[in-house]
Amino acid sequence: MEQFLLAAAFVIVAGAGIAAAVLLVRQRQAAAELREQNSVLARGLDLREKELRHLADVRLPELMESLGNPGVHVAGPLHDLAREAPAYGQSLQTVMDLFAGSAARVRERSDRSAKSTLRAMMRAVQSLANEQQLAISTMQERHDDPDVLEGLLRIDHMNAQLGRRTQATAVLCGSWPGQQRSASSMSDVVRGATSRIRDYLRVNLEGTVNSAVTSRAVEPVVLTLAELLDNAARHSRPDTSVEVNFRSTHNGVAITIDDAGVAMDADELQRASDLLSGEASVDIHRLGDPPQVGFAVAGVLAARYGFRVSVDSRSPYGGVRAVVFVPSTLLTTVPDARPPEPVTSSRPAADTGAEDGPSTAGGLPKRSRVAVAERPDGTDGEQDAAETGGPPPARPARETAAGLGAWQRGTRSGRAGGEGTGIGGPAIESKDLRP
Numbered sequence: 001m002e003q004f005l006l007a008a009a010f011v012i013v014a015g016a017g018i019a020a021a022v023l024l025v026r027q028r029q030a031a032a033e034l035r036e037q038n039s040v041l042a043r044g045l046d047l048r049e050k051e052l053r054h055l056a057d058v059r060l061p062e063l064m065e066s067l068g069n070p071g072v073h074v075a076g077p078l079h080d081l082a083r084e085a086p087a088y089g090q091s092l093q094t095v096m097d098l099f100a101g102s103a104a105r106v107r108e109r110s111d112r113s114a115k116s117t118l119r120a121m122m123r124a125v126q127s128l129a130n131e132q133q134l135a136i137s138t139m140q141e142r143h144d145d146p147d148v149l150e151g152l153l154r155i156d157h158m159n160a161q162l163g164r165r166t167q168a169t170a171v172l173c174g175s176w177p178g179q180q181r182s183a184s185s186m187s188d189v190v191r192g193a194t195s196r197i198r199d200y201l202r203v204n205l206e207g208t209v210n211s212a213v214t215s216r217a218v219e220p221v222v223l224t225l226a227e228l229l230d231n232a233a234r235h236s237r238p239d240t241s242v243e244v245n246f247r248s249t250h251n252g253v254a255i256t257i258d259d260a261g262v263a264m265d266a267d268e269l270q271r272a273s274d275l276l277s278g279e280a281s282v283d284i285h286r287l288g289d290p291p292q293v294g295f296a297v298a299g300v301l302a303a304r305y306g307f308r309v310s311v312d313s314r315s316p317y318g319g320v321r322a323v324v325f326v327p328s329t330l331l332t333t334v335p336d337a338r339p340p341e342p343v344t345s346s347r348p349a350a351d352t353g354a355e356d357g358p359s360t361a362g363g364l365p366k367r368s369r370v371a372v373a374e375r376p377d378g379t380d381g382e383q384d385a386a387e388t389g390g391p392p393p394a395r396p397a398r399e400t401a402a403g404l405g406a407w408q409r410g411t412r413s414g415r416a417g418g419e420g421t422g423i424g425g426p427a428i429e430s431k432d433l434r435p
Helices: 002-068 086-142 146-172 186-194 215-234 266-277 294-305 381-388 397-416
Strands: 203-206 242-249 252-258 308-314 320-327
Touching: 002 086, 086 146, 146 215, 146 294, 186 203, 186 215, 186 252, 215 242, 215 252, 215 294, 215 320, 266 294, 266 308, 294 308
Parallel strands: 203 242
Antiparallel strands: 242 252, 252 320, 308 320
């Protein structure tokens, strides 16, 4: 009996031990699973924390920068979220998309508001510049004193530069050139552009072509050339010249502008190419300080009117070569020569010193030695000075006034472009000039 009890007790103890062992194994397995789950959760929490910090510190700022500069690279997530946390990765991408859309809309509204304000301001400035040009032209007709004419011509040239800058800014902000021009020869188009830049004396025009720009495209091409010529002059030494040449092709005419300044590196050429293409809207907030509007304006006008501008080749003089290609659709025959502008003064021509002489096909006066021949002594002062070795005598007031008057009439004729209006003419509403 006792043996039976001992055997039963042993069986019970053995069963309890086995049960305890099983429970212990199960507990250890559960503990291992819990530790693994905690490890996974901790790793996921760390991953999410790092990704969130990376999103705020790197990805969103780069995304904001890329909205205005497509060349900026936007970093991706630090981990393979599609495998480790697909739902979380999708949530982060949703945040990126919402941020990009919101920032783009804010930037678009800001740019539209800034352009609208600038456009209205430029219209007011252009109107004042036009009124000032009319006043200057009236004074040039009334005065024949050489000193007064010299000062008026200097003011006239500065006002032309002011008009170009305001016109370029208005175009960049969505306005139209706002001036009606008649068809003009290629040479007159280049001369009109040259008259609107500060260093006009450095521009050297070589050759000519028997083509003219149609009325619709004259002002856009003139403004484009003026911006490119000004850019070439400002980025080259003041003792160098800017060369302008024509080249006829089977489907148009190319106008090349070569300077001897500093060449552009690869990044600058790419940015210039993007601006000159006119394909993307120009962000006026990213044009530099002070704003560099030349290439941007040229690109806008080229895209609107159908000509092309490029700066992707190097000038043979070491600087930059800009090419304006005007297709045949924007070309016509050279207009007939215009008769010389009549003298409006009531005084005789001999008193004003502004008599009309022979003129070029573009209406510009040719040089004449009549004023020298009509000196009281009938001699050439410069020739006498060369023979005697002394300084040349001062030019008579009549001769100086004649030269200034002829220069003024020629400049006005080239800038006005015939029957249209130049910067001094009345502003024309943009709705009349849309292509």
